[in-house]
Amino acid sequence: MVHECKSKRTVETALEILVGKWKPVILFHLIDQGTLRFSELQRLIPDVTKKMLTTQLRELEYHDIINRKVYAQIPPKVEYSITEYGEGLKPVLLSMHEWGLTHLDHLDDLYGESQETIEK
């Protein structure tokens, strides 16, 4: 049971950080690969625009979930990675992932919805 002693805003606080159309995918890739450049993220997430990628990364950075490392080079090079603090989100993402798997099965059961399978 969720205990309420401190504040009711804890779940919302976690959501605040996770919510954003591209944040889960970004975190997924950074957790998976460790460190990625801006352009690598762009390639891994084909539908994201530069603008959205930038804003989502900035928000994650603002919350100290990811690191942004700029190399003083031309052309520029910027690397993103999960912070130690951000690692703490893994259990959250994992439980959501687990639940998502079940939910997709549930949907399959209900509507026979076919879910795209993405290979590595």
Place this chain on the structure above:
Amino acid sequence: MVHECKSKRTVETALEILVGKWKPVILFHLIDQGTLRFSELQRLIPDVTKKMLTTQLRELEYHDIINRKVYAQIPPKVEYSITEYGEGLKPVLLSMHEWGLTHLDHLDDLYGESQETIEK
């Protein structure tokens, strides 16, 4: 590590269900109290408007997270409760809650932000 074999959309699927300004609070109260009437939810969540409460409840119902039981009475009586399937979200909410607690501490450390404490 989050494994990608089935689909990347699992986390987003979970988020879809949880996201909405009032959904976490609604779920919180329903998990906490078991069954609640529309008006009881309104009283427990003072800032929510009828419209938002209705839409958020409908969305949760659509996803089979909560039950809506209508009594054929005047004045109307409608009761909401978590479905068995919806119970599966508890681990997700709990891990978010846990993370939220840590995050609030982290914020306290960084900015000394004071967080309102709500008593039961």
Place this chain on the structure above:
DNA sequence: TATCGTAGTATACAAAAAGTAACCTAAGGA
């Protein structure tokens, strides 16, 4: 007869989030 309470709906509007398209920068290479 007027008002109260329940669980809403309808309508209009405001604000926030997301998307589109074009532009910027400076170095190195053709």
Place this chain on the structure above:
DNA sequence: TCCTTAGGTTACTTTTTGTATACTACGATA
């Protein structure tokens, strides 16, 4: 001299969310 590259920014539009207010049906109560 112009083009390319990487990682953006800016201005603008569209879509999604959320708010505010009014309204309904029906029976009970005063």
